[in-house]
Amino acid sequence: MAYSEKVNDHYTNPRNIGTLNKEADNVGTGLVGAPECGDVMRLQIAVNGETGMIEDAKFKTFGCGSAIASSSLATEWLKGKTVDQALEIDNMDIVEELSLPPVKIHCSVLAEDAIKSAINDYRKKQGLEEIA
Amino acid sequence: MVSLPIYLDNNATTRMDPRVLEAMLPYFTEHFGNAASRNHPFGWQAEEAVDCAREQVASLIGANPKEIIFTSGATESDNLAIKGVYEMYARKGNHIITVNTEHKAVLDACKHVMKLGGSVTYLEPNCEGLIDLAELEAAITDKTVLISVMYANNEIGVIQPIKEIGAIARKHNVVFHSDATQAVGKVPVNVDEDNIDLLSMTAHKMYGPKGIGALYVRRRNPRIKVTAQIDGGGHERGMRSGTLNVPGIVGFGKACEICKEELSGEMERLAELRDHLECELLKVEESYVNGSTAHRLPGVTNISFKYVEGEGLMMGVKDLAVSSGSACTSASLEPSYVLKNLGLDDELAHSSLRFGLSRYTTKEEIDYAITHVTDAVNRLRDMSPLWEMFKEGIDLKSVEWQEH
Numbered sequence: 090m091a092y093s094e095k096v097n098d099h100y101t102n103p104r105n106i107g108t109l110n111k112e113a114d115n116v117g118t119g120l121v122g123a124p125e126c127g128d129v130m131r132l133q134i135a136v137n138g139e140t141g142m143i144e145d146a147k148f149k150t151f152g153c154g155s156a157i158a159s160s161s162l163a164t165e166w167l168k169g170k171t172v173d174q175a176l177e178i179d180n181m182d183i184v185e186e187l188s189l190p191p192v193k194i195h196c197s198v199l200a201e202d203a204i205k206s207a208i209n210d211y212r213k214k215q216g217l218e219e220i221a
Numbered sequence: 222m223v224s225l226p227i228y229l230d231n232n233a234t235t236r237m238d239p240r241v242l243e244a245m246l247p248y249f250t251e252h253f254g255n256a257a258s259r260n261h262p263f264g265w266q267a268e269e270a271v272d273c274a275r276e277q278v279a280s281l282i283g284a285n286p287k288e289i290i291f292t293s294g295a296t297e298s299d300n301l302a303i304k305g306v307y308e309m310y311a312r313k314g315n316h317i318i319t320v321n322t323e324h325k326a327v328l329d330a331c332k333h334v335m336k337l338g339g340s341v342t343y344l345e346p347n348c349e350g351l352i353d354l355a356e357l358e359a360a361i362t363d364k365t366v367l368i369s370v371m372y373a374n375n376e377i378g379v380i381q382p383i384k385e386i387g388a389i390a391r392k393h394n395v396v397f398h399s400d401a402t403q404a405v406g407k408v409p410v411n412v413d414e415d416n417i418d419l420l421s422m423t424a425h426k427m428y429g430p431k432g433i434g435a436l437y438v439r440r441r442n443p444r445i446k447v448t449a450q451i452d453g454g455g456h457e458r459g460m461r462s463g464t465l466n467v468p469g470i471v472g473f474g475k476a477c478e479i480c481k482e483e484l485s486g487e488m489e490r491l492a493e494l495r496d497h498l499e500c501e502l503l504k505v506e507e508s509y510v511n512g513s514t515a516h517r518l519p520g521v522t523n524i525s526f527k528y529v530e531g532e533g534l535m536m537g538v539k540d541l542a543v544s545s546g547s548a549c550t551s552a553s554l555e556p557s558y559v560l561k562n563l564g565l566d567d568e569l570a571h572s573s574l575r576f577g578l579s580r581y582t583t584k585e586e587i588d589y590a591i592t593h594v595t596d597a598v599n600r601l602r603d604m605s606p607l608w609e610m611f612k613e614g615i616d617l618k619s620v621e622w623q624e625h
Contacts, residue, residue: 092536100536106604123622124607125567127530127547127556131606149606153532153547157604202623 092154093188099158104165107147109133117211119203128152128196130160132203134167134175136211141171148203155193159183159200167204172211176220178204225540227586231426231577232375232403232521233544237472238428238580244475245430248468256465257456267467274474281477282401282420283411284437290457291470294434295402298421299326299369301436301461302398305447306367306419307334310396314364315339318357318395320381322346322559323371326421327400331369340364348564349513350379354389361393368397372404372420376546376559376575377512378521380404387416396445402426402434406480407518408488412437418445424469428580429476433469436461483580491578492519494587498576499524501591505598507611511560511573520578523560525569528608529601534574537597541590546573568617 092100111118115136122129128151135145146164150157162183167175183189183197209219228236248270256271258264275286292298307317319331321343331341342360344352352370361368368390373380383399390397398419404410405420406427412420423434438460439445453462480487499522502508507527523546526534531545546557547570556570576590602608610617 100533103604108609120606121623124571124617125622127532127567127571129606129622149604149609151528151533151605151607152530154536156530157533206623 095162095187096154096158096189099161099187100154103148103157103161105145105147105161105168106149108149109135109145109147114214115211117207117209117214119206119208119210121202121206122152122199124151128156128199130156130199130203132160132163132200132207134172134207134211136172141173143167143170143172143175152196152199153193155187155189155196156199158187159189159196160203162186163200163204172208175204175208223583223585223589226542227540227589228542229576229578229582229586229590230542230544231579231582232378232575233577234425234431235428235579236581237425237430238476238479240479241429241472241475245468245472248471252467254467256467257454267465270467270471271465274470274477277474277478277481278422278435279437281410281481282405282422282437283413285440287458288412288437288440290436290438290460291465291473292434292436292461293432293466294425295324295400295421295423296326298423298434298436299324299398299400300330301447301450302419302421303327303330303334303367303369304450305460306396306398306445307337307339308448309446310366314362314366316342316362316364317367317369318342318344318360318365319369320344320346320352320371321562322350322374322376323369324375324400324402327369327371344370346563349516350374350377350511350559350563351513351516352381352386354382354385357386358389358393361389361395365393365395368395370397370399372399372401372410373408373518374512374559375403376544376557377523377563378403378518379512380408380516380518382516383415383417390418391416403518403521406477406484407520409484412439418443419447424473424476427476427480430469430472433466433473435473487580488519491582494578494582494584495520495522495576497584498522498578498587498591502594505595508598509569511563511565511569520582521576523573523575525560525565525573526598527569527572528605528611529598530571531573533601534572534594534597537601538590538593541593544575544577546570546575 146167180197180201254263254267256267420437425431531547560570
């Protein structure tokens with residue numbers, strides 16, 4: 090199967106690979122997927138407590154090119170958004186942006202799960218309720 | 222300079238040898254006759270070419286030319302062997318013994334037999350991919366009509382103890398079929414020494430054309446019969462009807478002849494190249510060879526690079542044509558059942574690459590592969606959360622994963 094140009098670009102030049110301090114109060118970490126399923130994403134956000142703005146986002150992904158591209162794109166989109174705005178990111182937006190074929194839609198679902206999971210981790214640290 | 226991309230997927234198919242093509246060409250246009258036309262020179266010429274090819278094919282596996290039944294390829298040969306024996310020996314019994322790491326052509330034909338009311342025992346190989354002979358013998362009942370065990374595995378290249386399996390089958394008076402698709406032309410195969418009754422082979426895995434293969438059917442000591450699965454003009458001693466694919470057969474014969482001539486030198490050269498590739502790639506931390514290294518085809522290695530996913534890895538070595546056991550590369554989204562059935566963690570199956578070398582593979586190509594695979598593994602590990610966790614000393618088995 091041939092990859093879209095955008096998947097190739099994110100795979101070759103992934104944005105925001107790295108690790109934030111997961112113990113920090115303003116950092117939310119989402120770890121989703123499972124090694125035996127062939128993909129694991131870890132997505133982290135650093136939130137400015139005053140503005141509610143996501144100031145930094147990092148990822149590391151074990152998975153195929155589409156999984157790597159989906160998480161790379163997610164970090165790009167997260168930066169500069171408020172936490173509330175970030176919740177609105179839908180997996181189909183990722184599918185569209187990267188032109189993912191049907192068999193790769195689960196990669197975008199995983200990226201959306203990772204965003205939600207990171208936000209929930211952040212909310213928990215702030216004493217807020219988790220969002221389903 | 223190597224020319225890119227580099228083809229290292231020779232267990233999928235091989236490039237046809239130009240000498241094979243040359244032998245075939247006249248049989249498309251000039252000598253186009255039907256080998257079954259008995260009354261004119263066009264037919265005679267075709268028949269003569271087929272006879273010659275039949276001898277070349279038989280000679281490679283130590284058989285008599287009359288024991289070669291031409292088919293469209295190994296999948297058809299496997300089907301004919303399994304369904305054909307099941308039908309032919311119905312009066313004796315309905316039990317088949319095979320292995321759960323066989324090719325789908327064998328496994329699915331067995332599944333079909335089960336639908337017809339047959340019973341099938343699937344032996345489980347050990348972690349090296351080899352079956353246990355005592356287990357095989359214990360599985361034989363008075364209803365067993367067939368033992369089907371592949372010669373060499375297509376994913377890991379592991380060679381089963383064929384001669385010993387054949388001896389057990391003979392001792393119990395059970396027909397022995399071996400899918401030797403990956404082995405014929407790559408290692409010495411001899412149906413008499415190996416006690417094989419039925420053997421599947423195909424031309425395109427040995428530098429011949431696609432669409433032509435054969436089933437060896439033993440004629441004496443003992444005489445084996447299979448029920449035809451394609452009805453028609455009664456070609457191929459009534460076991461496989463259909464006008465013979467003369468150009469394909471000629472090419473198949475030529476491919477066999479070349480393999481026979483070059484076999485021993487080529488085995489040595491390929492093993493040397495493969496060992497070099499494997500030795501260098503095993504220098505990458507947390508990399509493992511899958512399957513037995515002692516009983517294996519010379520040109521194959523299957524390596525798992527832990528904490529890196531196979532499809533992602535293949536994307537990182539775009540100029541190398543290889544295969545992976547990763548789920549992402551299969552239509553079913555399941556990782557390789559062969560690797561899983563060796564008892565490998567799914568995770569390691571997802572992280573595997575298969576390298577298959579050929580007659581055309583050069584040292585320069587192997588060196589290119591070593592450098593680029595090593596770089597890609599390192600690059601992907603830098604972005605792998607599993608690698609980071611491994612390095613932090615976290616036991617990945619203790620983590621509660623959110624499967625999706």
